Structures are given as C-alpha cells and as structure tokens.
Amino acid sequence: MDKFRMIFQFFQSNQESFMNGICGIMALASTQMYSAFDFNCPCLPHYNLAYGLGILLVPPFILFLLGFVLNNNISMLAEEWRRPRGRRGKDAAVLRYMCCSMAQRAMIAPVVWLAVTLLDGKCITCAFCTSVPLESLGNASHPHLSQGEVQRVLARIPCKEIYNGQQLIANEVAVRYLRCISQALGWCFVLLMTTLAFLVRSLRPCFSQAAFLKSRYWSHYIDIERKLFDETCAEHARSFAKVCIQQFFEGMSTDLEAARHHLPRKAPADAGEAAEKLLGITDQGTMNMALKSWHRCKPPLHLHPPAQPTGNGWAGEGKPPTHPSAPQKETAAYYSWV
C-alpha cells in the first residue's frame, strides 16, 4: 500500500505542475517555431492578405488542438461525459470545471504565438501593406498609375529588394507605420488577455468559492479513481497470470506423472526450495513439451481453487466440477488486457 500511496501522491502533487510544465513547453515551442519559421511574403496584391492572416491565425488553431491532444485528462473528461448514469449521478459542474481548466491551459500557446507575431510585425506588414494611407504618408496624387498598379506597387512593400515605389511612398515610412500599428495591436491584445486572466482568477473567490471547491475535489477524485482502478486491475491481472501459469505448470507435472506411471515419483522430502521452483519439470524433454504446450494449447482463463492435499499426489479429486457459467476455453492466444 505504501507504494501505491507514494505513487499517487506523486501523481496528485505533480499533476498540476506537470500540466503547467507542458503548457510552458508548448509556449516556448511556439516562440521557437515562429523564430525558426522562414516568413516569405508573396508581395502580390491578393495573396498578401491571405498569407499574412493565414500565418497569423492558422498555427494558433493548431497549437490549441495540440494543447488538448497532449492533455491526458481529455480522455477522462470524455469518459465521464459519455458514461451511462448507472448508480452514480453526473455533476455538470464538475464537467464544466474540467473543460474550463483544460481549455485555459490549451489557450496559452496560441496566445503566445499571436502576441509574438503581432509584436514582430511581419505578418501585419505583409497582410495590410496595400491599405497604407497614401494621403498622409506619401504621394497620393501620383500620375500615370491606375488603382491596380498602385495596389501592385504597394504589395511589394515587404519585399525591399524589388520595391519600386519610392516616389509613391518611401519604403521605410510604410514599414515603420505598419509595424507601429502591429505592435500597438500586439500590446493591446496581450493587455486584454492578461486582464481577462486576472479577472477570471480574482473574481472566482468572490462569487463561487464553495462550488469551485466542490468541483475541484470531485474532478481530482475522478482522476485518482481512474488511476487507482487501472492499478488495481493491473495488480489483479498480475496475480491472475501468476496463478494461471502456476496451475499450468502443475497441470503439466501431474500429466507427466500420469504418463510416467512406471517411474516412482521421487519423494520431495529433501527437495528444498530450488526443487519446488522446478515444478516437477526436470529435464530437457519435459521442458520442451511444456513450452510446446504453452504455445499450442494455452490454458483457459479460468483458475481452479488450490487443490486439496491427498495421499497419492493425484489432483484428480481436487478438480472442481465445471460449471455452466465458465466453459473450458481452448483459446490459443488471448491476453486479458485490463
């Protein structure tokens, strides 16, 4: 039991810190991904907007889904949501709590990506370079250029090497303007998110503390119960397998005794522990037969109670009568994966 206790305390105390760690790693991964990503604005009128907004919005969505996928508790939430009611009621508040806490953690990496993207400025520069206000920043009344051509020229603003509109609007002026707007948006976004997080965290104790404590307790309980059940099943499977295998070897050795009826059985009086462990299989031929039998004809998943001690060593009388609810199964390869 002590081992269980240690393991579960580890899980419980570290569950939150483990999930926070994953959160932090994903946030770092998103900044790393952004800096490693080779941003290549197409510098064409309609493609710029699609590319810029795509880079701004698609990776956060992917990171959000990834945040859910990497969270172990998602399967727990789904299980609790879909299970039949049975003898235990379902509490919607607990499900909501689990969902909220998972969603909050999954939101961190996308928010980091959006913030880094906006503060860097390349995406907004690429997406909105065709919407720069020419009247205030450049020469709106430039002759010889139709609207479409102006758009084409402006679309090349992010690509300094091929920009040919210095008379229309200076490249640095436009880039500075767009980057300023982008950074302002970025800081406002971060401020908004931080204020929301602060409000969510600080208003909770003011309004629904008791309900919160209840939901938190029961969501931890469900988690622990599931882990404990898995552990118990694993222990059970281990004992089941041990007894099954032991009964298999005992069965083999009684079969061999029955076959070797002309040889007297050696009295195990002076056998000792090693001989006991040999389970009556003491030569190559017998061992090979045991192994072949294990492969060709695995024992049924049905344990007999321990044989009653009888005088002549025959286990025949101790065998239980077969009962209808568990017929002998001769399955060749079945493993009870609990």
Added chain:
Amino acid sequence: MDRFRMIFQYFQSNSESVMNGICGLLALASVKMYTSLDFSCPCLPQYNMAYGLGIMFVPPIILFLCGLILNRQALVMLEEWRRPAGRRKKDPAVIRYMCSSIMQRAMVAPVVWIIVTLLDGKCLICAFSGSMDPQKFVGFANVSTEQVQQLLAKVPCKDDELMRNSMSRKAVSRYLRCCSQALGWSILLILIIAAFLARWLRPCFNQATLLQARHWSNYIDIEQKIFEETCCEHSRLFAHKCILHFFESMQQEIRLHRFSLPREGEEAEGGEGPLQGITDQDQVNKLLKTWYYEKPPLDVSQAHQR
C-alpha cells in the same frame, strides 16, 4: 506524522522564497522582453507620442497583472477577504499585510521595465522629439512650422534619408537621451531610498502588530495548502475504498449467480488476496463492463460497517 511535519516545514520555509523567485524571474523576463523587442518608432507627428508612451506604460501594467496572477498568495488573500465570517473572525490587519506584501512583489517587474526603458532612452526620444523647441537647435531654427514638426518627428529614425547625417538630429537625440537617463537614475535612487527607509524604520512602528499580522498571514497560507493536501489524501482513500467495495460487491454477485455448490476452500479464499475471488475471463469482463456502465455510487459507508 513525520511526513506531515516535513511537508509543513517545506511549505513554511519555501512559500516566501517561491514568491521571491517568481518576482525575480518576472523582473528578468521584463529585461529580456525589452531587449528582444524591436523598437521601431513610427516617426510620424501624431503617432510618436502614443507609441513612445504606450511602450513605456502598457507593458508595466501587463507585468503587474502577471505578478498578481502568478502569486498564489493573492488568491489566498482574496478568499480570506471574501469569506463569510462564520465562526472565525476576520482580521483586517492581516488582510492589509498580505495585500501590501503582494503589491510590493508585483511592483518589482513593472518598475524594472520603466527604469530600463528610461535608461535606454529610445522611448522618450520617440515620444518627445516632436515637443522640442526648434529654436534651440540650429538645423530646425529657420524652418516653417509644419515642416519642423515633420522633421522633429523623424529625429528618432537614424536611418531616414533626411536625417541620416543631420547634426541637429544628433543634438536633439542626445538631449532627450540625457533627460531620459537623468529621470531614470533619479527614479531608481528615490525608490531605493524609499525601500531602505521603509525597511529600516519599520521596527520603530507597530512591530508587535506586524509580527502578529505576518504570523497569521503565514498561517492562512499554510492552512490552505494543508487543506488541499488533506482533500487529496481523502479523495485517494475514498477512491480506494470505493474500488474495493466495488470488487467485493462484484464477487458477491458472481457468487449469487453460480449454480454449483460452494466448495470448501472457496469461502476462505474469496475476498482475500489480490484476486478478490475473480478468477475467470468472463468474470473479469463482467467486472470491467459493470465499471463502465454502472459506476458504483459515491458512498462507502457500507464498506465501513463491514
């Protein structure tokens, strides 16, 4: 008991140091954020001041809120503040103490940001270059009013073609940076003197009240942690009992449905040992199916009475 004692001591000694650590990390993060930020002044007359002052004041607000969010004690203080009085009185001195210590820690990172910004100077140059008096600088003295605003707004941009080699730009820039650094150092000096005086003079006033407030604020913090720890322990034991009870009730059901006579050895065997009387593939399958379709009720009182 020993384990509990070790845990208490750990929490006691490390609550303050954990919070100080978070404070320090946020301060370092603010410096790092500033150095990695690509400061690009728009160099346009109306936008400069908004951008410069925005960069100087919005991130400190964000850092302050982050400092409050990441501080566990803030939550404890709020709970203590909002809880119904019940059978335990509320002490406003304790709440005030907790509030002030939380605020002090949360203010460190914003102050670091503001000081780093001022000492670097770029923000102030960007924000106030348009407010300079053009008569003081040779290059801007004889220019028309609109043009001078445009030119002054371009001072923060060294690489602008108009400003590249302008002496007056360098003069304005130097002047503003000097003012900015003077302001930065002054603020730093004032804050350090204030902190020094506060710490040094505190024992002269209300030391006993302070000791009490500090003790009870630590107590509330530890009590909260222990309550959570006890709830975890309890839920673990509850789950354990619930599952054992479930296995036993499954075993009883199996026994009820068996047609053969109970064998001698079985009564003693059932319920003890890890197999819990479940010794068959079908029985295991039935157990797992029942676990999913009919989870046991959250009630282990019968298990206690056995």
